[in-house]
Amino acid sequence: MKRPYRVVVAKPGLDGHDRGAKTITRALRDHGFEVIYTGLHQTPEQIAETVLQEDADAVGLSLLSGAHLTLFPRVMSELTERGLGDVLVFGGGVIPDADARALRSQGVAQIFQPGSSLREISGWLERELDERED
Numbered sequence: 084m085k086r087p088y089r090v091v092v093a094k095p096g097l098d099g100h101d102r103g104a105k106t107i108t109r110a111l112r113d114h115g116f117e118v119i120y121t122g123l124h125q126t127p128e129q130i131a132e133t134v135l136q137e138d139a140d141a142v143g144l145s146l147l148s149g150a151h152l153t154l155f156p157r158v159m160s161e162l163t164e165r166g167l168g169d170v171l172v173f174g175g176g177v178i179p180d181a182d183a184r185a186l187r188s189q190g191v192a193q194i195f196q197p198g199s200s201l202r203e204i205s206g207w208l209e210r211e212l213d214e215r216e217d
Contacts, residue, residue: 084115084209085216088140093121093130095144095154103175104145110201111143114209127154131161134170140212141171151178155186171211175199 092108094101101123108120119137121130134142142162144155155174162170174186175195183194192211195204 085213087115087117088212089117089137091119091134091137091139091142093125093142093144094123095125095127095130095146095158096148096150097124098146098148099123100147107143111205114205127157127161130158131165134167135165144174146176152182155191156189159190
């Protein structure tokens with residue numbers, strides 16, 4: 084890792100299950116990232132504001148409620164409105180393959196589905212952010 088990257092992990096919408104988000108938060112911290120976990124029930128505006136205030140390099144969105152096609156683009160729009168369109172956005176949850184493809188076509192860098200390994204996620208994030216440093 085070229086430097087300690089700052090990552091916001093957020094739970095947008097009304098989804099009340101955060102075990103996965105907490106697990107990812109801990110795995111990323113163990114890998115050397117500085118991680119800010121926002122907690123449950125965050126609006127896209129709150130998430131973008133946290134990314135701005137924390138000067139984050141990336142934001143990971145965890146969503147199990149099925150509202151990913153609405154909430155992920157809204158978060159990205161809020162980031163763009165704040166001049167943060169270059170922040171790496173990735174996500175995870177129970178997201179069908181077709182929806183994951185749609186989100187990637189809209190600028191989400193990666194979608195991790197159930198069964199993704201913590202090592203895979205942290206390694207991918209490190210490589211992506213290191214490439215941006217070059």
